[in-house]
Amino acid sequence: MSSNVAETLIRLGAEFHRRGWVLGTSGNFSAVSSRDPLRLFITASSMDKGRLTAEHFLEVEQDGRAVNGASGKPSAETLLHIAVVRATGAASVLHTHSVWSTVLSDVHADEGGFYIEGYEMLKGLEGVKTHEHREWVPILENTQDMKALAVDASGLLRKRPEVHGILIRQHGLYTWGKTLDEAARHVEILEFLFESFGRRKMMEPEPRAMRRK
Numbered sequence: 001m002s003s004n005v006a007e008t009l010i011r012l013g014a015e016f017h018r019r020g021w022v023l024g025t026s027g028n029f030s031a032v033s034s035r036d037p038l039r040l041f042i043t044a045s046s047m048d049k050g051r052l053t054a055e056h057f058l059e060v061e062q063d064g065r066a067v068n069g070a071s072g073k074p075s076a077e078t079l080l081h082i083a084v085v086r087a088t089g090a091a092s093v094l095h096t097h098s099v100w101s102t103v104l105s106d107v108h109a110d111e112g113g114f115y116i117e118g119y120e121m122l123k124g125l126e127g128v129k130t131h132e133h134r135e136w137v138p139i140l141e142n143t144q145d146m147k148a149l150a151v152d153a154s155g156l157l158r159k160r161p162e163v164h165g166i167l168i169r170q171h172g173l174y175t176w177g178k179t180l181d182e183a184a185r186h187v188e189i190l191e192f193l194f195e196s197f198g199r200r201k202m203m204e205p206e207p208r209a210m211r212r213k
């Protein structure tokens, strides 16, 4: 792994941990190391993201196994990272477990997701030019069967290629970017939007449409 990529992922781990988005060894980060054959650098299983070092990453093949039988166990969610990279062409996938992503993915699971619209911060999402944008945030059911979850994510991204992130119910966020910086920005922007959306709902639970009637 290039020292640049390692340094950035280590820094993101510390920042995200400080923000409460990857507590207690939760979450995982990956960066594409090769397109053909597809290979990823990914955080090893059960590492504290606030205290990562370059030894806490390993390179995996597209089937999720460590390259050359390297030591260390890849994150259990490796297959989901690979599915997202395949579907979106991303260079990096970042997975976090924040309070707001956990709560909102639970509250809106029955609708399969929710829309966020009107917020200026939406413009931090790649390709979004105006606050009038309507962002669909899809929610997939959580499971410990990572193969099934990877299939679900692939299907979802085929149907909704415009989304910038996926929530897993009562679990957390997957987002990605064409660069590592873009993926990191998407975590920050989506977490900001989730908190704004969630707090607003708490203050004014009645939907706008009903209020106008």
Ligand SMILES: [Zn+2]
Pocket (backbone or CB within 6 Å): 026, 027, 028, 077, 095, 097, 171, 172
């Ligand atoms: Zn997770």
